[in-house]
Amino acid sequence: MTQTIFERLGVRPVINASGIYTDLGGSRLSPSIWAAMAEANDSFIDLVELLDRTGQTIAGMLGVEAARITPGASAAIALGIAACLTGDDREKMERLPETSGMPNEVILQRVHRYKYDRCALLPGARIVEVGSDAGTRREEIEQAIGPSTAALFVPAHLDGHHDAVPLTDVAAIGRERGIPTFVDAAYMNYPTEMMGSFNAKGADLVCFSAKYFGGPNGGGLVCGREDLVTAVAALDFTRHESGPYRRFGRAFKMDRQVIVATVLALQEWLAMDHEARWQGYRRQVENLCTGLAGIPDATLTPMCFTMDERLIPDPVNCLVVDFAATAARSAEQVARALARGNPSIRCIVEGTALVIVVETVQDGDESVIAERVRQAAA
Numbered sequence: 566m567t568q569t570i571f572e573r574l575g576v577r578p579v580i581n582a583s584g585i586y587t588d589l590g591g592s593r594l595s596p597s598i599w600a601a602m603a604e605a606n607d608s609f610i611d612l613v614e615l616l617d618r619t620g621q622t623i624a625g626m627l628g629v630e631a632a633r634i635t636p637g638a639s640a641a642i643a644l645g646i647a648a649c650l651t652g653d654d655r656e657k658m659e660r661l662p663e664t665s666g667m668p669n670e671v672i673l674q675r676v677h678r679y680k681y682d683r684c685a686l687l688p689g690a691r692i693v694e695v696g697s698d699a700g701t702r703r704e705e706i707e708q709a710i711g712p713s714t715a716a717l718f719v720p721a722h723l724d725g726h727h728d729a730v731p732l733t734d735v736a737a738i739g740r741e742r743g744i745p746t747f748v749d750a751a752y753m754n755y756p757t758e759m760m761g762s763f764n765a766k767g768a769d770l771v772c773f774s775a776k777y778f779g780g781p782n783g784g785g786l787v788c789g790r791e792d793l794v795t796a797v798a799a800l801d802f803t804r805h806e807s808g809p810y811r812r813f814g815r816a817f818k819m820d821r822q823v824i825v826a827t828v829l830a831l832q833e834w835l836a837m838d839h840e841a842r843w844q845g846y847r848r849q850v851e852n853l854c855t856g857l858a859g860i861p862d863a864t865l866t867p868m869c870f871t872m873d874e875r876l877i878p879d880p881v882n883c884l885v886v887d888f889a890a891t892a893a894r895s896a897e898q899v900a901r902a903l904a905r906g907n908p909s910i911r912c913i914v915e916g917t918a919l920v921i922v923v924e925t926v927q928d929g930d931e932s933v934i935a936e937r938v939r940q941a942a943a
């Protein structure tokens with residue numbers, strides 16, 4: 566029997582029943598995107614031209630001034646904040662990440678601190694917290710702005726939570742003071758009209774991760790104000806060798822195949838029948854329910870595991886297997902047994918429940934998962 570590439574490399578394949586996570590490889594590319602990447606592999610290309618053209622295409626799709634493909638949302642944060650620090654000043658671009666003597670403060674509400682805000686530090690910025698754990702008042706943001714302020718930062722998934730000042734107000738403050746507002750909307754792409762809504766609310770730059778719309782794990786984009794996107798282009802990896810300036814973004818290099826895959830994945834995502842996509846997930850969950858029917862001391866509940874890792878009733882994309890205290894194995898024990906197998910099956914554990922997310926499960930693998938869960942729970 567012919568070995569798979571992972572077997573040849575000594576790596577176990579994974580049935581991903583957790584969802585879209587970087588550490589599990591991101592998403593699965595569609596056949597048409599994979600074919601386009603193979604086609605792109607056959608020819609060399611001027612990467613500057615490719616990035617310029619794909620950026621124009623994406624800007625048109627999202628209804629924004631300009632866009633630029635980046636190697637993921639984290640790199641987009643670093644490059645976007647760098648653009649806020651330097652504008653079109655090439656001398657400042659040359660200095661990054663050394664920012665002494667230039668505006669380098671990024672204002673972030675305390676209740677908005679999260680693990681990706683550190684990406685704003687990469688170009689040499691300094692995060693200034695405003696507010697408290699109880700929330701933020703508008704005047705606290707206004708009072709924090711000074712001559713060293715370079716940008717305001719809002720993580721979209723936290724907008725409006727925890728008594729925070731909402732994006733519309735933050736952006737309005739920024740416009741009044743001439744300070745750009747950067748929004749991390751990495752996975753905020755559904756409903757699809759959401760993608761252009763952040764710029765409509767006043768954001769100057771917004772970033773997205775491609776893996777959340779069916780693109781490559783190493784793809785992403787930043788979009789918004791044309792002058793700032795132009796600064797991102799001046800700061801990215803292109804022309805580091807051939808141009809007159811040493812670029813801060815040289816480490817954030819991309820292959821032409823990833824650039825092509827990112828723009829095509831976005832096209833497919835915006836044109837997709839998402840109702841059919843959700844119906845497909847529900848069908849897979851129903852198959853899991855059938856395969857796990859009668860499992861001792863467990864309750865089966867179709868639910869939705871959200872992108873911000875919450876369980877809500879609808880739309881269905883997962884099966885929650887809640888193990889009673891009398892069960893032979895706990896959810897944690899079952900999950901560990903599934904992960905140890907070959908192929909390794911990766912699920913989410915939420916308290917006493919095993920969460921089987923089907924968004925990244927291939928059709929037919931439900932039966933494999935059900936059989937393995939039964940074995941692990943016995």
